[in-house]
Amino acid sequence: MTRAARSIRLSLLLSATLGLVAPALASNAVAQEVAPPPTPNADRLAEQMRILATDPRNVPALLAAGELSARLNDPAAAAGFFARAQALAPGNPRVAAGQAMVMVRAERPGEALRLFALAERGGVAMAPYASDRGLAFDLLGAQPHAEREHRIAMAQGADDETARRFAYSLGISGRTDEAMKVLDPLLRRSDRAAWRARAFILAMNGDAAGADRIAASMMGGVGTALAPFFRRLPSLAPADKAFAVHFGELRRTPSRIADAQVAPPFPAIAPVQVAAAPPPPPQPRARATGSQPVAGSSERGLSARERRTQEAAAARQAAADAEAKRIADARAAEAAEAQRRAEAARLAEQQRLEMERVAEAQRQAEARRLADAERAAQAQREADARAAQERATREADARRAAEAATASAAAPPPPAAPVEVARAPAPEVAPQPAPRQPAPRVGSEDNVIARIMAGITIPASELGVDPLPGRAPEPEPVPAPAAAPAPVVEAAKPKPEPVAKSAAVTKTDPKAKSDPKAKAASKAKPKIDPAKAEPARHWVQVAGGADLKALPRAWKAAVADAPAEFRGKQAWTTPLRFTNRLLAGPFKTATAAQEFVNAIRKKGVESFAWTSEAGQKIEKLPVN
Known part of the structure; x- marks a missing residue:
């Protein structure tokens, strides 16, 4: 305390x-109040302070000021005065x-x-x-x-x-x-x-x-x-x-x-000094007369001897009493000193036991604290391991889903179902739709999202590849010269039979020959091979989103989290069905891409490595 x-x-x-x-x-503001009592110690202290003001090294004044400050219950000031006096007069x-x-x-x-x-x-x-x-x-x-x-x-x-x-x-x-x-x-x-x-x-x-x-x-x-x-x-x-x-x-x-x-040993308490009673004044002796007998003088001589004997005995008794008192006082002092030392030893032992109890309690508390800390650390390690495992599982699932989605996006759309056309000059028969192919399967079970995405096609121009055979660049479907026509059946017969493929190949529509758009398409210059223009490359996807305008903000956020790792890297993007990839790269090898993933993941940027297929168009993303 x-x-x-x-x-x-x-x-x-x-x-x-x-x-x-x-x-x-x-x-002292009200004159009617009773005057305060005199303060002689304060007055004397003020006097000593006046002396010290003119002579700061005056040792007697410093000592007097210290004693007066102590009597005025100001031990701090007193200690200061005594310290100055100690420095001047050790x-x-x-x-x-x-x-x-x-x-x-x-x-x-x-x-x-x-x-x-x-x-x-x-x-x-x-x-x-x-x-x-x-x-x-x-x-x-x-x-x-x-x-x-x-x-x-x-x-x-x-x-x-x-x-x-x-x-x-x-x-x-x-x-x-x-x-x-x-x-x-x-x-x-x-x-x-x-x-x-x-x-x-x-x-x-x-x-x-x-x-x-x-x-x-x-x-x-x-x-x-x-x-x-x-x-x-x-x-x-x-x-x-x-x-x-x-x-x-x-x-x-x-x-x-x-x-x-x-504390030093207590001094023996000296006996109270009592003043000795003065001896009675000597009685005046009567002058001897001749009528007095001689025996009187012998009696007086005997009385003197007795008096001297009594005085000597009294002196010896007083000395013996004094010696006995001294011995008793010494014994009492020794007993008091022994009692004080025993009390001090008892208190010291009590203090030692108390300190041992405190130390033991502290050791137990420290052991409990360390055990609690170890349990907390173990729980944290287990939680971190579970979180890392879950994160790795999620990343693997996301990588597989992204690769599956990329493969689905790069795959050509399914060929059109054959259409039955009426034979001339018989009246035209409405085309009969062919039965739809079964929905693609993801793993061993049907995936609802995959069925929805199977019906969504991306134009070849957006994918950066040439149109597939059988699909004209114009909005209206125009049969291509090399496309095989669908088998034709007769309208009058209940079970039409398809026309032979060789005949269908030699027989062409005269309208198609005279169509100027078809002629322009046939005369169009050949395009550059998309596989050479856009070869397969290694990338790291750091984000994605349907809104292209939001991708620069996502790129800047990733750069802010790992500025050193993104230094010199360019932002790229490519469509992925109804969303867009935000890519960094390209990297020379898949290993380099994975090393970049590991580096930015330490800075809190979630990402995964991805390899584009040959012919897939990757565009630079302006971020400024």
């Missing part, structure tokens, strides 16, 4: 009431003491006590830092040491913050009455922070109802939100209570455990 997050949580849980008094401290022990003040406010009491001990060894008096040292001991659960430091701070003229810290320390120790006596002067002045401290002290000692009443009356709308916090306080350890009431931290984090191990 970051420092900012803890500050936000602390402001919500613990310091919400400070916002109620902030306007009174910040507002061996100054006051820098360590100031950094310890910052560490206490940064929730690192162990590091703070280490720095305080370093400063103390350097000769810095610890009395001015007693309040911060007491708070550090509270945060580590060392209540006797904390109480001693707080009492030292209180004896030096405590401010409000020092009094509240002392009250918290007494409350953590379970001494509620003493804590309330320390808070009483602040409560009489309606110090809201003191009322908050009173609520927390009551809660941590089991009086959650009393804490709720104070929260409801003094903490505004956040009072009810603190009820769960109040009820959890009594179950916490002393160090956890201190972190809860000072920083709002209820959870013992690994960083806290690590910081506690940095």
Whole structure:
């Protein structure tokens, strides 16, 4: 958890009431408002800042400014001042003491006590830092040491913050009455922070109802939100209570455990020095008279010896008591140190176990993630394989369909059925249509599309080949000279017999001889062989469509997807029944065409190789 997050949580849980008094401290626009309380620390900080403005390298001013900033709860500014002082005077022990003040406010009491001990060894008096040292001991659960430091701070003229810290320390120790006596002067002045401290002290000692009443009356709308916090306080350890009431931290984090191990051994608590009672003043001796017996002087001498003996015995007893006290204190300190080390070891073991649990959970989570990723990858590979297989199947089907369609388009139309013509001079008989040939079959089953397409013929001129024999170039059918006439039957007979083929060949229609169009056709120049003009070539079909105007856009789209592969390639087109092919090429070999297909397919352009037949007309397609 970051420092900012803890500050936000602390402001919500613990310091919400400070916002109620902030306007009174910040507002000076209305003259009738009560004057804010004096701020001696802020005034002294302003004085040090004036010194630093004229002398930025003044180390005492930097140290004083850092300590005052820390007491004003601005640890970031304090750390900056101490860093500058450290750079100017690296061996100054006051820098360590100031950094310890910052560490206490940064929730690192162990590091703070280490720095305080370093400063103390350097000769810095610890009395001015007693309040911060007491708070550090509270945060580590060392209540006797904390109480001693707080009492030292209180004896030096405590401010409000020092009094509240002392009250918290007494409350953590379970001494509620003493804590309330320390808070009483602040409560009489309606110090809201003191009322908050009173609520927390009551809660941590089991009086959650009393804490709720104070929260409801003094903490505004956040009072009810603190009820769960109040009820959890009594179950916490002393160090956890201190972190809860000072920083709002209820959870013992690994960083806290690590910081506690940095703390130096706690010093033995010295016994309270009690002033020795002065000896009674010597009684004036009466002047001896002659009437007094001699035995009086022996009694006085005996009393002196007894007094010396008693004094010696008292001295020996005092020394023995002092030695016993020293030994007891040393043993208590050793026991406390052993307890602290045992607690630190227990916390370290707990942290180790927690880290092992976290590491194991992370390993299991990573294993699950890898297993899930492997399953997802396997599923993706299987899906890709299925998609590739389906795509290959579709492309093969499309290639076979295109080749079948191309073969059907290039095949000559079926010959016309024979027509029976009436014999002259008998009257003409209506031609009888011959039975239609069965529809072509695709594979082993009839194909409806093939039957429809069988009735569609493409003119030879559009295919770029010569007209087939028996079909004149004119719209009206004119029999060609070389065409064999259909067999003729007699109209009078019920079973007409066809005329012999030889006779039909020698007998011609006189109208056909005199027809000028037929003469022009017979005199027409012979055409170039289509097989030589349009030889068989290898192409790659990249698109198709019935609208020739849309083919340039399709070509540009394919070029945009694979510009490098289409560089230098020309667009061509050829009709395919009721649609048109969009071709790239020609290629020298079928292998080169297939390599081009593989190259542009990687760029997302669907295509297939195709070989045109000899005589099939292929035209360039303008794309600009």
